[in-house]
Amino acid sequence: MNLELALRMTEAAVKQAYREGATISVAVVDEGGNLVSFQRMEGAAISGPVLAPGKAYTAVALRLATSELAGLAVPGGELAGLPGGRYVCLGGGVPLWSGDGARERVVGGVGVSGGTIDQDVACAEAAESVWHTR
Amino acid sequence: MNLELALRMTEAAVKQAYREGATISVAVVDEGGNLVSFQRMEGAAISGPVLAPGKAYTAVALRLATSELAGLAVPGGELAGLPGGRYVCLGGGVPLWSGDGARERVVGGVGVSGGTIDQDVACAEAAESVWHTR
């Protein structure tokens, strides 16, 4: 992950937000889960600075899109015991993979917050598509 | 949000608490989620200083009455994965809106804790009605 690519991903997410009529925050983290970039659109909720980096971190930490966690982080589910703090198990976080086969690994993540969960997911996937065509 | 209005809202919530036979804490936060005023009635539980500001913060951060979160923050619900910390997904938090149409935005929130959820909601709504007639 690097800043230039993070900003291009962020731009794609924000463009998708305009299409969706949503106001969002977008976070990109590196393979260490540490923030590379963050942008909160004019008028986006103050929850964004916590939830968007949290979704990106969670996606990297668990190597799963956070939208897939809905069925896992419930009581009795496989991830029911996740600690609070940095984990945010809401759709809108996507891990970013690099390499092939056995060398494939997560090298970053994007998190979006501020719209409905569906809008957040769509915006995160718009960012992810920039990643795939980098 | 300003202190004078926050105190009038708080007074309305406390009056409603007397009607309900409840002993409550009332918090008012500004658009940044930062506390403007807090009052804990004689005899109200020590959870109030955490839960009432938490509900007010949550209402501002998510732009929803926290009573609406009941159906969303349950296991499997859309907001089931909210992090701990400042988020309190119990009824009794209300966002305060200002402006019209596209310029409408959340400029503060009120949170009530100490009674039953129904009582907390009623007290928060009493505060909110002061906001609407400000």
Place this chain on the structure above:
Amino acid sequence: MNLELALRMTEAAVKQAYREGATISVAVVDEGGNLVSFQRMEGAAISGPVLAPGKAYTAVALRLATSELAGLAVPGGELAGLPGGRYVCLGGGVPLWSGDGARERVVGGVGVSGGTIDQDVACAEAAESVWHTR
């Protein structure tokens, strides 16, 4: 401590702030260190919601005016190892004592933040004087 008395103490602190030309936040906590009331004056800094309750808590927890901590919480001092979190070792916090002789105990505290340290101390002492004449 009770709400009615806390509000009278707060009023005295705010009046002193007007005299000082300061904009402050005032917190009052009970003997358990739990918040009873909080008010942030129009225009007072957003640090108030953290620092004022922190000073009040610290005054109760250590049974000392926080202005007396300056010489104790320094490296090599008696209180150098205080944990972070709720402790705020800045002048402006005052413990409130009740009872006589062996039965004397701390039953609450007041904390003020937003002015200079001298202003905060003066405002906290104005609140304390209400306590002494209760």
Place this chain on the structure above:
Amino acid sequence: MNLELALRMTEAAVKQAYREGATISVAVVDEGGNLVSFQRMEGAAISGPVLAPGKAYTAVALRLATSELAGLAVPGGELAGLPGGRYVCLGGGVPLWSGDGARERVVGGVGVSGGTIDQDVACAEAAESVWHTR
């Protein structure tokens, strides 16, 4: 504060970092202390995501450039007892003022971390100069 202005301020800080030969992180927060934008340059330390927002928050919360805290937050100094958590008392945080005279208030802050303190201060001031000519 808005995102467009925050990004222009960030760009100015990063340009200054290139001049200084430093690799930095830049954070911009609004009047509530909530993050608006963050960028970490390629190769900048992982402390940036904590320290840069922390400096920006501290500048807003205390209404002082964090470089001015050096003399106050030392042992025995007036602000020696500041709590940990969000407060970062290292040079590189600057409050952003708006309005005149009695209506002047802090409406945001910028924080820079990653270089020497002198470099961080220079980069934060480059961002601040964009604010002054906005």
